[in-house]
Amino acid sequence: MSNVTTNRATSAALTVLRGVNKDLGVVQQQVTSGLRVETASDDPTYWSMATTMRSDQSSLSTITDALGLGGSKVDTASTAMDTVVNIVTQIQAKLVSAKEPGTDKDAVNADIQQLKDQLTSVTQSASFSGENWLYNTNSQADTQKSIISNFTRGSGGQVNLVSIDYDSSQTLMIDTQDPSRGLLTKNIDASTLGTSDGSSTARNYYLLAADGGTPPADGTEISISSSTTDAELTDMINVTNSLLTSVTSANSTLGLLKSRIDDQSDYVSKLGDGIKDSVGSLVDTNMEEAAVRQSALQTAQQMGIQSLSIANTMANKVLILLQAK
Template sequence: MSNVTTNPAASAALTVLRGINTDLGVVQQQVSSGYRIQTASDDPTYWSMATTMRSDQSSLSTITDALGLGASKVDTASTAMDTVVSLLTQIQAKLVSATEAGTDKDAINSDIQQLKGQLQSVTQSASFSGENWLYNSAQQPTTQQSVISNFTRGTSGQISFTTINYDSSQTLMIDTANPSRGLLTKNVDASTLGTSSSSGGTARNYYLLAASGGSTPAGGTEIALSSSTTADELTDMINVTNSLLKSATSADSTLGLMKSNIDSQSDYISKLSDAIKSSVGDLVDTNMEEASVRQSALQTAQQMGVQALSIANSMASKVLIILQSK
């Protein structure tokens, strides 16, 4: 029944149209922002979960940076250690060549001293971000190195970090403050290496080089050749150098293992970060295909609502025409 003061049909059509416009506004916002849940009021539970996961992803990004810095330190030390191993190999070869009869030991020693100078240069230049794992001049060196590798979130929300640790005393080649801490500057007792005893009661403690500006280990003899070097002394020097080479090679291998661990962890962190990002998307991102279909449907319903409201409003004018014809 039509009423001159109230149009129930128009009111009903208007109510429906308002609801359609509200739903359409929500869908359009989701499409434009890309988020199905953008604020806590949209869905407190999912919004809270997504916010926590975004925080975790941010922490993982920081850990990725820390791993990158750690990898650079290890790369620097590893590259230098590769060179140290190569130079020690060359020094050992020079000493072996001196065992041949008629060789000029003084000339060979000149070559050895040049190789020692390269060892000094390589170890001093193996510095990255203020850290040098091969060279030390401090009285109390820091030898326990660590790289943050991951973090875990406990059931109560507490965060704990895990690290990749390394004892850089293994790679300390030269120590000017305390020669006994450096592989190339410390005394090595040749008698413990299973070699024959040196003649004349000569001390059998040998060190490879004396660090520039540093002290020399007491009671030791620097590995160097001269025309008076005996066969027994040369044998001791060769075996001591070989022992140093084995230790340097082992330290280099340890660095390689640490580098491999860092690379593996970086790859894992990258994949974990991608997985968290995908999970956050599943929680709060708009499903564009579904939203597009819903938007089209609501736009069609909106047009129909406008037409229904127009028809309802026209009913009053038709009643007026009927009354005028009476």
């Protein structure tokens, strides 16, 4: 039975239309934002998981920056070490040439001194972001370097940072405060490296004295003159060869560190991409599915409007019949 005051057909059509409009609004918002789960009310579990993972992704981005900074420091030190190896090699060659009879040792020494000055200049300029791993002027040398490389999340949600540690004492070439800490400024006992062809007054040699620094005690700087004996030259050559081995080894450790940083940067980048994909699978809108659903709801909306119109028309006809009576 029809009722003019309460039209059940109209109410039903209106209820259906409201539901369709609500669902359509949700789908349209998902399409616009690109997110299926945008707020906690959409899906508390997925929203919480996605929020935590986004935080991890942000942390990984910061770690990538830290690795980049650390890599730049290593690159700077490694580039300087390449030059140091080259210069020490040249000094050794100069000393060897000085053993040739008739060689002007004073002229050779002038070349050696220029190479030493270049060593000082190279090590002093090997600074990046306020750190110099080759040259120290502080009373306490900070040789423990750390580069943040990753983080772990514990079962309780706590975050623990992971670092790549490096002992830069092996690349410290010049120390103005304590020459024994610098590879190029410390004393080396020539008697432990080889047998000279005669007795030398001094058996401890160091390559150079740091600018403004105190030379090591009981040692002799590697420097030659016309009075330098073959025995002393042999000691100097042996010491220089030992230094060359040490600086080459130090440079190799920097290369290994750089390789480790590069590998870690690549891993962190891939890990960040993986987290991004995982977040997307949790909360992103499936645009193909949403487009189909949106089209279907728009059709249902049109049908609902038509149904409501038909229901209203029927109510008007009943009203006309009642007025005619």
